[in-house]
Amino acid sequence: xxxxxxxxxxxxxxxxxxxxxxxxxxxxxxxxxxxxxxxxxxxxxxxxxxxxxxxxxxxxxxxxxxxxxxxxxxxxxxxxxxxxxxxxxxxxxxxxxxxxxxxxxxxxxxxxxxxxxxxxxxxxxxxxxxxxxxxxxxxxxxxxxxxxxxxxxxxxxxxxxxxxxxxxxxxxxxxxxxxxxxxxxxxxxxxxxxxxxxxxxxxxxxxxxxxxxxxxxxxxxxxxxxxxxxxxxxxxxxxxxxxxxxxxxxxxxxxxxxxxxxxxxxxxxxxxxxxxxxxxxxxxxxxxxxxxxxxxxxxxxxxxxxxxxxxxxxxxxxxxxxxxxxxxxxxxxxxxxxxxxxxxxxxxxxxxxxxxxxxxxxxxxxx
Numbered sequence: 001x002x003x004x005x006x007x008x009x010x011x012x013x014x015x016x017x018x019x020x021x022x023x024x025x026x027x028x029x030x031x032x033x034x035x036x037x038x039x040x041x042x043x044x045x046x047x048x049x050x051x052x053x054x055x056x057x058x059x060x061x062x063x064x065x066x067x068x069x070x071x072x073x074x075x076x077x078x079x080x081x082x083x084x085x086x087x088x089x090x091x092x093x094x095x096x097x098x099x100x101x102x103x104x105x106x107x108x109x110x111x112x113x114x115x116x117x118x119x120x121x122x123x124x125x126x127x128x129x130x131x132x133x134x135x136x137x138x139x140x141x142x143x144x145x146x147x148x149x150x151x152x153x154x155x156x157x158x159x160x161x162x163x164x165x166x167x168x169x170x171x172x173x174x175x176x177x178x179x180x181x182x183x184x185x186x187x188x189x190x191x192x193x194x195x196x197x198x199x200x201x202x203x204x205x206x207x208x209x210x211x212x213x214x215x216x217x218x219x220x221x222x223x224x225x226x227x228x229x230x231x232x233x234x235x236x237x238x239x240x241x242x243x244x245x246x247x248x249x250x251x252x253x254x255x256x257x258x259x260x261x262x263x264x265x266x267x268x269x270x271x272x273x274x275x276x277x278x279x280x281x282x283x284x285x286x287x288x289x290x291x292x293x294x295x296x297x298x299x300x301x302x303x304x305x306x307x308x309x310x311x312x313x314x315x316x317x318x319x320x321x322x323x324x325x326x327x328x329x330x331x332x333x334x335x336x337x338x339x340x341x342x343x344x345x346x347x348x349x350x351x352x353x354x355x356x357x358x359x360x361x362x363x364x365x366x367x
Contacts, residue, residue: 007034007337008344012180013365015081016062018042019091021135021160022168022196023119024058027089029173031061032337032346038081038361039064057334060348063356063364069100077358082107084365086183087115087176094124104191114189115179119172121163123195135160138167138196144204151221151228167199224248230279231256231269234308241291245282246304255303260285 016027018041031037041064067074097103104116121138122128136157139145149156172194179190210216227233231247247256253269267278291307298305315326315333327336329348337346
């Protein structure tokens with residue numbers, strides 16, 4: 001059994017309570033960066049938990065232990081891990097950890113420097129705190145979902161990238177690491193309340209700034225970045241594929257028009273009166289060639305035109321291949337650890353994944 005000490009967060013010890021949604025992604029990213037994480041799972045060998053579904057990707061780079069948290073003996077084992085940890089991350093509804101005897105008061109009594117990160121959709125307080133929900137619900141009340149999609153159709157859910165992973169996992173990482181830095185200076189731990197609604201709202205700051213200056217409308221499909229402008233949207237190609245066009249700035253728009261074989265004076269980019277015709281002309285031209293033909297035409301220009309790839313295609317794109325953005329690990333294509341560090345290389349280490357006992361986990365942390 002080995003442990004990888006690489007990564008800028010090597011030596012930071014975190015206990016992860018197995019959960020769905022953003023908790024495993026946050027833990028995966030932290031482990032990729034070198035954190036020494038032990039995942040506590042509740043359903044050994046069931047094959048039916050979200051933790052098992054994550055498998056080789058979401059659960060990589062960390063060991064796990066099986067504990068029945070309703071058992072006093074197993075709860076004590078969990079507390080033994082927590083006593084030597086820098087941080088803890090959990091995603092239960094408010095009050096569940098307290099009922100298990102593993103709430104912040106219980107854990108901080110054993111480890112006053114502990115950072116106790118709690119990730120939920122609605123947060124620990126508020127009228128919805130005890131209600132069920134998913135990504136689509138959390139982003140709905142922040143205004144983010146309303147802004148997405150065509151004006152003539154209901155809002156389009158952006159997978160679960162915005163609420164679960166942007167507003168949840170990323171803010172959990174920021175909160176956890178910020179509090180660990182603070183605890184290292186003061187010796188005093190923190191309880192971090194990570195709500196996906198709060199994080200999603202923070203992600204919309206740019207649009208609130210635009211709205212305050214009269215540059216953003218609450219009308220869906222009427223704004224600069226929502227796909228309603230002919231120079232910032234996707235177009236269908238002859239083979240059924242699509243290209244993404246993001247030529248916002250005049251110099252990039254000029255390259256786009258040139259690549260489409262149009263004269264430089266054919267359109268005035270920011271004249272709304274010409275946008276309907278511009279979109280129709282662009283759509284007609286893009287339909288004359290395949291997606292990959294257009295990629296070849298625009299690849300070496302600053303027109304901001306890219307092929308829209310499926311997950312299955314992404315690993316073979318020349319840029320992704322050159323940077324090894326997606327890697328084949330044991331026959332499973334998955335994103336490589338990110339970001340990259342000049343002095344602390346990161347990677348996927350199968351030696352850091354597998355079932356261990358609590359004693360073995362503590363021994364690993366003692367190495």
